[in-house]
Amino acid sequence: MSHSLQNDRYIKACLQQSVDRTPIWMMRQAGRYLPEYRQLRAEAGSFMDLCTNPELACEVTLQPLRRFPLDAAILFSDILTIPDAMGLGLYFTPGEGPAFKTAVRNASQVAALPIPDPHQELKYVTDAVSTIRRELKGQVPLIGFSGSPWTLATYMVEGGTTKNFSEVKGMMYADPQAMHALLDKLADSIILYLNAQVEAGAQALMIFDTWGGVLTPADYQEFSLRYMQKIVAGLKREYDGQTIPVTLFTKGGGAWLDVMAKTGCDCLGVDWTTNLADARALVNGKTALQGNMDPSILYGSDQRIREEVSKILASYGQGSGHVFNLGHGIHQTVQPEKAGVFIDAVHELSKQYHQ
Amino acid sequence: MSHSLQNDRYIKACLQQSVDRTPIWMMRQAGRYLPEYRQLRAEAGSFMDLCTNPELACEVTLQPLRRFPLDAAILFSDILTIPDAMGLGLYFTPGEGPAFKTAVRNASQVAALPIPDPHQELKYVTDAVSTIRRELKGQVPLIGFSGSPWTLATYMVEGGTTKNFSEVKGMMYADPQAMHALLDKLADSIILYLNAQVEAGAQALMIFDTWGGVLTPADYQEFSLRYMQKIVAGLKREYDGQTIPVTLFTKGGGAWLDVMAKTGCDCLGVDWTTNLADARALVNGKTALQGNMDPSILYGSDQRIREEVSKILASYGQGSGHVFNLGHGIHQTVQPEKAGVFIDAVHELSKQYHQ
Numbered sequence: 032m033s034h035s036l037q038n039d040r041y042i043k044a045c046l047q048q049s050v051d052r053t054p055i056w057m058m059r060q061a062g063r064y065l066p067e068y069r070q071l072r073a074e075a076g077s078f079m080d081l082c083t084n085p086e087l088a089c090e091v092t093l094q095p096l097r098r099f100p101l102d103a104a105i106l107f108s109d110i111l112t113i114p115d116a117m118g119l120g121l122y123f124t125p126g127e128g129p130a131f132k133t134a135v136r137n138a139s140q141v142a143a144l145p146i147p148d149p150h151q152e153l154k155y156v157t158d159a160v161s162t163i164r165r166e167l168k169g170q171v172p173l174i175g176f177s178g179s180p181w182t183l184a185t186y187m188v189e190g191g192t193t194k195n196f197s198e199v200k201g202m203m204y205a206d207p208q209a210m211h212a213l214l215d216k217l218a219d220s221i222i223l224y225l226n227a228q229v230e231a232g233a234q235a236l237m238i239f240d241t242w243g244g245v246l247t248p249a250d251y252q253e254f255s256l257r258y259m260q261k262i263v264a265g266l267k268r269e270y271d272g273q274t275i276p277v278t279l280f281t282k283g284g285g286a287w288l289d290v291m292a293k294t295g296c297d298c299l300g301v302d303w304t305t306n307l308a309d310a311r312a313l314v315n316g317k318t319a320l321q322g323n324m325d326p327s328i329l330y331g332s333d334q335r336i337r338e339e340v341s342k343i344l345a346s347y348g349q350g351s352g353h354v355f356n357l358g359h360g361i362h363q364t365v366q367p368e369k370a371g372v373f374i375d376a377v378h379e380l381s382k383q384y385h386q
Numbered sequence: 387m388s389h390s391l392q393n394d395r396y397i398k399a400c401l402q403q404s405v406d407r408t409p410i411w412m413m414r415q416a417g418r419y420l421p422e423y424r425q426l427r428a429e430a431g432s433f434m435d436l437c438t439n440p441e442l443a444c445e446v447t448l449q450p451l452r453r454f455p456l457d458a459a460i461l462f463s464d465i466l467t468i469p470d471a472m473g474l475g476l477y478f479t480p481g482e483g484p485a486f487k488t489a490v491r492n493a494s495q496v497a498a499l500p501i502p503d504p505h506q507e508l509k510y511v512t513d514a515v516s517t518i519r520r521e522l523k524g525q526v527p528l529i530g531f532s533g534s535p536w537t538l539a540t541y542m543v544e545g546g547t548t549k550n551f552s553e554v555k556g557m558m559y560a561d562p563q564a565m566h567a568l569l570d571k572l573a574d575s576i577i578l579y580l581n582a583q584v585e586a587g588a589q590a591l592m593i594f595d596t597w598g599g600v601l602t603p604a605d606y607q608e609f610s611l612r613y614m615q616k617i618v619a620g621l622k623r624e625y626d627g628q629t630i631p632v633t634l635f636t637k638g639g640g641a642w643l644d645v646m647a648k649t650g651c652d653c654l655g656v657d658w659t660t661n662l663a664d665a666r667a668l669v670n671g672k673t674a675l676q677g678n679m680d681p682s683i684l685y686g687s688d689q690r691i692r693e694e695v696s697k698i699l700a701s702y703g704q705g706s707g708h709v710f711n712l713g714h715g716i717h718q719t720v721q722p723e724k725a726g727v728f729i730d731a732v733h734e735l736s737k738q739y740h741q
């Protein structure tokens with residue numbers, strides 16, 4: 032932890048402190064749209080072979096920072112490391128996404144799940160964090176992350192990806208106690224996991240609630256938000272003399288930002304289906320906002336990309352508290368040059384909002 | 387058209403006229419959750435073999451009405467009949483959903499697409515409508531339908547189902563003129579198609595915008611809503627002395643109901659991620675509302691189903707203008723008895739809201 036941060040725009044914006052321009056990073060900024068990533072992946076083997084090797088995870092994390100003047104790095108890892116460490120047997124099928132050898136479908140299966148020790152089964156993650164932090168040399172802050180309890184539960188109960196969420200909602204509605212037990216165990220596991228990331232060097236944290244948006248407003252609060260709130264309350268928010276900002280992101284949760292802001296997190300992710308002006312009115316100064324360009328804009332012309340950046344900056348308006356990002360991970364078929372146009376546009380066009 | 391309607395609750399609720407109880411139908415009420423459907427399907431062959439045979443389509447349409455006291459029938463057909471009639475070659479892959487032999491990716495392909503004649507290439511649909519209307523004998527009204535232009539375009543450009551909408555959004559952002567040309571041609575085709583359904587006997591119409599919710603608020607208005615508005619303006623709203631109510635349903639469009647209500651449609655579909663009380667405030671009396679129970683509630687206990695029905699009825703509140711429905715199609719693994727519990731609960735519990 033010997034390096035002081037050379038660029039702390041991301042941390043400051045999360046904390047709604049003044050910055051000279053809007054910071055930017057991109058979800059999945061280390062990934063398949065980069066030829067250098069595809070090459071390393073081809074050499075290393077599987078996606079999890081990259082995640083479980085701290086040196087390779089570090090290399091992949093740093094790749095986008097060599098190309099682009101990004102304001103943050105994010106740990107290269109998977110959101111399903113915790114269920115894997117619980118013994119469910121994570122694997123990836125080509126074109127189908129992640130899956131588990133064992134699905135969790137009832138109360139006795141939930142009761143049998145262990146809470147993983149982040150210094151044992153998940154040591155490869157904290158090792159990656161400390162390696163990346165060292166190699167970053169204070170260039171930009173390192174974001175650690177986890178999936179949300181509800182989002183992890185969807186994969187664990189379905190046994191993989193799903194369109195209808197029939198199994199996980201079926202369990203939620205038919206046996207809500209079992210679902211609550213699962214979510215509570217996941218929340219406890221995530222608290223340990225994220226705090227271990229902070230101790231290893233993560234300077235900010237993010238919780239990805241990819242599937243909270245498939246719930247009713249009441250069920251979202253009961254089965255997703257409640258457990259994210261428990262996590263926020265259990266996290267180290269100060270470490271090594273520094274504040275550790277926490278961001279929550281529920282995809283499709285734009286209408287619920289007001290209740291999300293009450294969790295005590297620092298920043299809320301917003302997808303492109305909600306205007307930032309509306310989002311800012313909803314959180315009413317309680318949190319910063321992260322987002323929210325549709326990643327598909329990066330298929331448009333350079334001019335179209337700049338126009339969209341300009342619209343989003345204007346939608347947020349004057350002052351700090353905005354971390355620019357896409358509203359979802361960058362698509363693998365985007366040309367890297369387009370990401371460069373996007374990032375440069377944010378740098379250039381955001382200055383006027385910080386005077 | 388010789389039969390007068392014995393049950394016109396659905397029509398009246400769409401038009402916000404007084405009813406004795408809240409009418410109910412279920413999206414995909416004719417479908418795989420019913421064993422009698424699965425049997426007929428196994429005998430007939432493919433899904434499209436059912437759709438293209440008016441007698442079989444009629445039989446399937448009527449199956450749920452023999453089991454349950456539903457307040458409306460809906461034409462059994464597919465949302466992709468128009469692109470198929472344009473020559474794209476619709477087919478279904480097991481577990482993967484619909485796909486086209488030819489994808490539409492550029493302006494010249496768009497220009498070459500014909501506008502299908504509903505009395506030629508789509509005659510099997512209007513034949514099904516007239517057959518069903520005759521066999522219904524006025525028991526309940528028959529709803530005709532189409533996919534929205536944007537939703538049809540997503541399948542046509544992607545060539546099938548998609549998770550990221552990369553191709554269709556790529557075309558939208560890289561060549562918006564080509565996308566507008568495609569959407570305009572689809573709107574013209576849908577107007578002809580739906581008006582032909584009305585002439586054949588459809589007593590109400592619904593437009594399914596399954597994928598409008600993946601757009602930004604501005605793009606939703608430009609690329610989806612605008613073309614639904616064109617359709618609403620081009621439809622026969624009175625036929626054979628009767629008003630033909632029109633319902634628009636954008637899944638994930640709960641925040642945009644106010645602008646949707648300005649299209650001049652009669653009713654708006656709402657999914658379960660928006661409370662009906664909020665939805666009713668947004669439309670402010672301009673339209674009726676349809677929805678909005680999460681179909682997964684049907685995996686819960688009978689008591690849980692009744693509780694949810696009760697909550698949704700209370701959320702809408704007193705008076706007409708509510709058509710009860712699920713917020714999406716009924717899942718194929720639901721037990722038919724659960725649908726019965728749901729429908730009975732709506733019948734019984736809704737009376738108090740219509741006094």
